[in-house]
Amino acid sequence: MERGRIYYFSGTGNSYYCAKKIGEKLHLKVEGIRRETEAAGEMEYLGLVFPVYALGPPNIVRDFIRKLEGLEASYVFVVLTYGGAYGRALEYTRDLLKKEGVDLSYGAAVRYPDNYIIAFKVPSLEKQMKLIGDGDRKLGRILKDLAGNKKLLERDKIPMRYIPNMIYEYSAKRFRKMGKNLKADDSCISCGLCERECPTKNIVLAGKKIVFGVRCELCLRCVHICPKNSINYKNRTQNKKRYLNPRVYMVKK
Numbered sequence: 356m357e358r359g360r361i362y363y364f365s366g367t368g369n370s371y372y373c374a375k376k377i378g379e380k381l382h383l384k385v386e387g388i389r390r391e392t393e394a395a396g397e398m399e400y401l402g403l404v405f406p407v408y409a410l411g412p413p414n415i416v417r418d419f420i421r422k423l424e425g426l427e428a429s430y431v432f433v434v435l436t437y438g439g440a441y442g443r444a445l446e447y448t449r450d451l452l453k454k455e456g457v458d459l460s461y462g463a464a465v466r467y468p469d470n471y472i473i474a475f476k477v478p479s480l481e482k483q484m485k486l487i488g489d490g491d492r493k494l495g496r497i498l499k500d501l502a503g504n505k506k507l508l509e510r511d512k513i514p515m516r517y518i519p520n521m522i523y524e525y526s527a528k529r530f531r532k533m534g535k536n537l538k539a540d541d542s543c544i545s546c547g548l549c550e551r552e553c554p555t556k557n558i559v560l561a562g563k564k565i566v567f568g569v570r571c572e573l574c575l576r577c578v579h580i581c582p583k584n585s586i587n588y589k590n591r592t593q594n595k596k597r598y599l600n601p602r603v604y605m606v607k608k
């Protein structure tokens with residue numbers, strides 16, 4: 356039987372960092388989820404690691420789970436990262452997996468800095484370091500749990516847990532359309548970083564022009580990673596600080 360794999364999605368590195376650490380601890384390969392990614396067969400471990408989007412999984416993760424029918428894994432875990440509240444994201448993911456005949460053994464959440472600068476601001480550097488430190492400590496406890504194949508389903512604090520799935524489903528639909536509002540302005544220096552880094556290959560540098568396609572997952576990596584802060588969402592992100600998980604990205608602006 357194959358030992359298994361961790362499938363992850365990540366915009367600004369928080370979830371990638373967790374996936375990488377868990378992979379090292381459990382000796383599992385780590386694979387980024389693309390729209391075409393599928394998993395099948397029999398395996399010992401199946402891990403899913405991703406950021407919370409509107410109190411649920413990103414669309415691309417939800418769609419990946421819907422293709423898991425027939426997969427058999429002895430120990431299935433979900434580790435999500437979030438910025439403030441994850442509501443029913445773990446229960447929702449457990450139910451999605453169940454529909455495909457996959458039983459969730461372990462689900463836990465790690466709080467890291469919030470990257471959703473369309474609505475919020477990145478925390479101050481001091482707060483970021485505190486959040487990252489606390490998040491890393493929580494990840495340490497999760498690593499021990501996973502190494503012992505512990506069974507658990509964490510629950511977010513009341514009242515976020517009682518927010519209905521409808522809110523997630525409505526927002527998730529909107530996220531797939533919101534990518535069309537991303538634009539690069541004249542400060543772009545055509546370095547090509549956004550094109551290389553977009554996890555869904557949704558950006559093309561055509562001559563000096565940045566062209567966004569229709570495969571955006573609203574992960575916001577392009578917005579946060581551009582060295583000139585040239586990429587913005589409507590007029591909501593101008594003059595806002597950017598965030599990248601410092602353990603993953605060494606980019607200096």
Ligand SMILES: Cc1cc2nc3c(=O)[nH]c(=O)nc-3n(C[C@H](O)[C@H](O)[C@H](O)COP(=O)(O)O)c2cc1C
Nearest residue numbers: 365366367368369370406409410438439440469470
């Ligand atoms: C589209 C979008 C929606 C988000 N929704 C939530 C949310 O509902 N609750 C929350 O706590 N954080 C939310 N966040 C913040 C991320 O979940 C959080 O910053 C996460 O750690 C980012 O992980 P990453 O660095 O792997 O992309 C959202 C971020 C994005 C981009």
Ligand code: SF4
Nearest residue numbers: 543544546547549581
């Ligand atoms: S990362 Fe920024 S500067 Fe570089 S090509 Fe993309 S938009 Fe232009």
Ligand code: SF4
Nearest residue numbers: 553571572574575577
């Ligand atoms: S275009 Fe930007 S926000 Fe959309 S998937 Fe690519 S990196 Fe993420």
